[in-house]
Amino acid sequence: MTEPLGSMRRFAGKVVAITGAASGIGAATATRFAAEGARLALCDLAGDRLAAFAEGLALAPADLFLKAVDVADGAAVEAFVEAAAAALGGLDVLVNNAGIGCFGHVDEITPEAWRKTMAVDLDAVFFGCRAALPHLRRSRGAIVNTASISGQLADAGLVAYNVAKAGVINLTRNLAVDHAADGIRANCICPGGVGTPMLTAHMRDAAIMAEYERLVPLGRVGTPEEMAAAITFLASADAAYITGVALTVDGGVTAQTGQPNFDRLYRERDWDKKILARKP
């Protein structure tokens, strides 16, 4: 029988730092780690929302460290990790999760928008890992980065995000290779569409969501809790022999070639019998 979500205690007493924890995937991940016994260091640009969210975690003050941080500022990310380790007595897991989108072609986005996307989505991961490595060496800990299927393949009109997330995936692989001998594992998840403010902000028209869901073999976007399940798995001892992996969590979107769904199109036209009749 499958254990109910969060009934395990894989992180009892472990210190876990998470960026972008006030909303969506980061908040669900914090909730899941807390349910499994972790002590948490959380940061977000939105300090007020982070504080309001953290109240619901019901952690003792000694088990919780909160900080308002703009991860676009590398020094601030490093300071967050240092302060978290000092406040909670070390670090076992770092989840680099904060991220932003950026729409536009190469000749449409401004250099400032390009730089901002790189700073938040990619550079912050570099700075977070840099600061965490000495602590993770001591704990033989783990890094989990939130990349994206948009780092594996290209999306129309999303070049800066595609490039930044591709960087996160290969940075993760490099960390895995360079720091395996230190006893540190590094992995990332590659979510497809997830029902968080980041995605729903672009779904003002229900038809857009319907078009997205038509592309997903499992028929719906993912939930933040499903991403948290993948992140906590990769951070846990259950994944002790997994490092350098980009775990796709996308309901099957990237299992497809991207060709038209002839199966659906034929069936909608009631052509399936003719197609089947031609089979040997």
Ligand SMILES: NC(=O)c1ccc[n+]([C@@H]2O[C@H](COP(=O)([O-])OP(=O)(O)OC[C@H]3O[C@@H](n4cnc5c(N)ncnc54)[C@H](O)[C@@H]3O)[C@@H](O)[C@H]2O)c1
């Ligand atoms: N939602 C999706 O469909 C989807 C798909 C693939 C990958 N992702 C990735 O998942 C991660 C989490 O996104 P989400 O979907 O939960 O979105 P979200 O908007 O719900 O949460 C993102 C959080 O990051 C914080 N943040 C943004 N910029 C920041 C900054 N400069 N400094 C500190 N914090 C900052 C926001 O305040 C917010 O709380 C991101 O890295 C995103 O790229 C999301």
